[in-house]
Amino acid sequence: MHQTFDAALGLNLLHVNQDGADHNREHFDQWGITCLNLMSSPGAGKTVLLEKTLAALQGQLTMAVIEGDMTTELDADRLRQYGSPVIAINTGRSCHLDAKMVAGGIHRFKEDYNPSEFDLVFVENVGNLVCPAEFEVGEHAKVALLSVTEGEDKPLKYPIMFQEADCLLITKTDLIPHLDLDLEKLTTNVRSMNPHVTIIPVSAKTGEGLETWFHWVKSQVKVPATTSI
Amino acid sequence: MHQTFDAALGLNLLHVNQDGADHNREHFDQWGITCLNLMSSPGAGKTVLLEKTLAALQGQLTMAVIEGDMTTELDADRLRQYGSPVIAINTGRSCHLDAKMVAGGIHRFKEDYNPSEFDLVFVENVGNLVCPAEFEVGEHAKVALLSVTEGEDKPLKYPIMFQEADCLLITKTDLIPHLDLDLEKLTTNVRSMNPHVTIIPVSAKTGEGLETWFHWVKSQVKVPATTSI
Numbered sequence: 363m364h365q366t367f368d369a370a371l372g373l374n375l376l377h378v379n380q381d382g383a384d385h386n387r388e389h390f391d392q393w394g395i396t397c398l399n400l401m402s403s404p405g406a407g408k409t410v411l412l413e414k415t416l417a418a419l420q421g422q423l424t425m426a427v428i429e430g431d432m433t434t435e436l437d438a439d440r441l442r443q444y445g446s447p448v449i450a451i452n453t454g455r456s457c458h459l460d461a462k463m464v465a466g467g468i469h470r471f472k473e474d475y476n477p478s479e480f481d482l483v484f485v486e487n488v489g490n491l492v493c494p495a496e497f498e499v500g501e502h503a504k505v506a507l508l509s510v511t512e513g514e515d516k517p518l519k520y521p522i523m524f525q526e527a528d529c530l531l532i533t534k535t536d537l538i539p540h541l542d543l544d545l546e547k548l549t550t551n552v553r554s555m556n557p558h559v560t561i562i563p564v565s566a567k568t569g570e571g572l573e574t575w576f577h578w579v580k581s582q583v584k585v586p587a588t589t590s591i
Numbered sequence: 592m593h594q595t596f597d598a599a600l601g602l603n604l605l606h607v608n609q610d611g612a613d614h615n616r617e618h619f620d621q622w623g624i625t626c627l628n629l630m631s632s633p634g635a636g637k638t639v640l641l642e643k644t645l646a647a648l649q650g651q652l653t654m655a656v657i658e659g660d661m662t663t664e665l666d667a668d669r670l671r672q673y674g675s676p677v678i679a680i681n682t683g684r685s686c687h688l689d690a691k692m693v694a695g696g697i698h699r700f701k702e703d704y705n706p707s708e709f710d711l712v713f714v715e716n717v718g719n720l721v722c723p724a725e726f727e728v729g730e731h732a733k734v735a736l737l738s739v740t741e742g743e744d745k746p747l748k749y750p751i752m753f754q755e756a757d758c759l760l761i762t763k764t765d766l767i768p769h770l771d772l773d774l775e776k777l778t779t780n781v782r783s784m785n786p787h788v789t790i791i792p793v794s795a796k797t798g799e800g801l802e803t804w805f806h807w808v809k810s811q812v813k814v815p816a817t818t819s820i
Binding site: 403404405431432433434436437455457488489490491492493496509511512513515516518519520521522534536537540 | 662766769
């Protein structure tokens with residue numbers, strides 16, 4: 363559910379959401395948790411990336427996932443096999459997670475776990491290259507994924523996601539030999555939107571780039587907090 | 592720009608949009624135009640499908656395109672090479688075309704052309720598997736595209752698009768040998784959402800399925816109208 367253009371109402375909604383996101387982030391900060399918000403088109407590989415990441419960083423970091431989907435717990439169930447808590451949020455007809463939904467997820471998480479024992483919370487957003495980019499949820503960094511199959515023009519056509527991203531994963535690089543993709547042009551297009559974004563080409567199939575991604579994830583994690591709520 | 596969940600406001604917006612869509616459709620009907628609304632995730636292949644379709648059906652049908660993109664006229668410029676009128680609509684921050692935007696496109700189209708001379712208008716929606724499914728624009732049929740790279744679970748996770756579609760094109764079938772895709776499971780998942788949808792697997796690269804698609808398009812075209820506005 364989403365409105366047609368109405369500047370006044372739209373700004374108001376974004377302000378309310380921003381307040382909620384700031385509140386979520388305060389909680390994460392007090393618990394010493396880093397929150398990363400993963401966003402992409404459907405099928406770009408967010409869930410498989412999280413599977414690889416949970417498997418690789420188990421034992422090094424204490425992690426949880428807030429998993430957003432319109433319907434089903436298919437992705438949540440895939441991720442639960444890796445031993446980390448996975449809180450599923452079904453958004454119904456909504457095309458993105460907002461701060462209030464994630465606050466609900468944090469609340470459920472707190473019922474069963476001591477958040478201060480966690481280092482890292484991944485938010486997997488609804489598959490959508492447009493709307494999630496506008497709604498902060500309390501994350502410390504935004505991670506966008508773009509599959510090589512989507513084409514090199516997408517940063518120009520869907521600029522907000524690429525402007526907002528702190529890290530961009532170019533996924534499914536194993537498919538490049540079978541595509542008419544100009545990877546250099548893609549990178550140039552990304553840089554024209556966001557000169558400072560970290561770009562990491564990855565393939566969950568061959569493992570290319572995953573170590574670089576894990577290193578980036580670990581570089582985002584905070585020193586444990588000394589304060590408590 | 593889009594709202595967080597608000598049932599009353601949301602319903603109102605959808606009602607207003609529906610009235611606009613019905614009005615657009617009345618115009619199309621009076622001109623004897625069939626309107627097809629193409630929707631998919633970014634990069635599923637809407638534009639290349641339209642390129643192939645405009646090229647193949649030139650001389651058989653008089654066609655126009657209303658091309659929706661957040662920014663840029665990249666796709667519109669690609670399509671203009673085929674000789675049919677292409678009206679570009681930039682949606683700005685909006686994640687979908689709505690009836691009012693398409694009405695604006697129709698108005699511009701009328702300034703330069705006699706609509707009664709046209710048989711078919713394609714609307715290429717913003718790349719988004721969620722939001723466009725809820726906003727009719729006056730189309731006679733909805734065409735959804737799903738790339739084989741997006742995975743067989745997508746009909747379950749993004750149900751509205753698959754429930755609404757009259758025709759589903761499964762695109763990029765040439766990539767199937769390089770993927771872990773269960774095409775039968777994908778088809779079963781689609782049918783579980785929408786038992787009656789026409790499913791056409793296609794590859795713009797090899798040409799697979801394109802003749803079937805062209806045939807379906809032609810089957811949608813009306814007998815020329817005798818009334819005028």
